[in-house]
Amino acid sequence: MRNDDLMIDDLINSYLLSVSLARSQNTARTYKNAMASFRLVLKDNNLDPTRSLITQFSENAIIWFSNALKQNSPTTERLYLTVAAGFYEYLVADNIIPINLPRIRMLIQQRARRPGQRLPQFPHENIQVVLDYVNDLTTKPISSINDSLINLRDRAFLITLADTGLRVHEACNLRRGDLEWNEGRALIIGKGDRQAIVRFSRRSQSALREYLSARATLDGSSGKPLGSLPLFARHDRGAGKKIKPISTATGRNIVTERVRESLGDAAVGTITPHSFRHFFVTRVLQGSGNLKLAQELARHKNISVTQRYAHLSDNELDRGYYDVFEEDD
Secondary structure, eight states: OOGGGOBHHHHHHHHHHHHHHHSOHHHHHHHHHHHHHHHHHHHHTTOOTTTSBGGGOOTHHHHHHHHHGGGSOHHHHHHHHHHHHHHHHHHHHTTSSOOOHHHHHHHHHHHOOOOOOOOOOOOHHHHHHHHHHHHTGGGSOOSSHHHHHHHHHHHHHHHHHHHHOOOHHHHHTOBGGGEETTTTEEEEEOGGGOEEEEEOOHHHHHHHHHHHHHTHHHHHTTOSOGGGSBSSBOOSTTTTTSOOBOOHHHHHHHHHHHHHHHHOGGGBTTBOHHHHHHHHHHHHHHHHOOHHHHHHHHTOSSHHHHHTTOSOOHHHHHHHHHHHHSTTO
């Protein structure tokens, strides 16, 4: 069959088949939904895909589709337009009909809305509850030395996350020798393999010292230089007497378990290791009002990322509102 004898619908089906063979089931389902919407838009514009030849198909269809998608969220609009653009690329790749792909991309760029940037959401007050809880872990009853080490480690780990802004994998990768105690800072390799200096608060250093002091016998019997040992170590049966670093999965589990203990099962999942980084950036901004300082301490490459945190809390907005409108009451 010649290209000019092919129906639009046949080629849409062929496009979706090629996607299903190369992509995941979920992705294929998304493409199918997007092209179902595309079919309806073509039909609404007097181009029934089941009855119209591919030679009747044109670049204008992307304009129709973009206009029709305004009732959807910007994210869905972008996604569906990307799928439709893929159909145009499929036609060009198979030499079905001539298409001006740069024009297609330009039309999408001109018409598609950008998804709104959401403010970082995290339960600030609940994180403080978790920190208060772990701060008291040393007073909790224990049944073994390992339980004591785990409590001390988890307290030091969560306080470190909250007071340094470290990402969970960065904290898990720290070695004892990375921390310069006199300077209260550590040199790390962070995101994007960039070298950076991270500052440690007095309370995080105090929690770390207490944890490492309790670990002294284990560390001393390891036969390795202390500086090469992990800052946060495993204390489970699998580790035995060896000093092994905790994994990022363990770091997440520490957060999960301590959230469950301090806030209950319903709070599990509402606080993640990254929530402590949000907590850190917000504290720096609220305490200093200095956006550039917050950017540097959080090690954000782009200040626009830091600006997402430069917003007032709901309580602050409430107080400001009532100060203005209720001052005469």
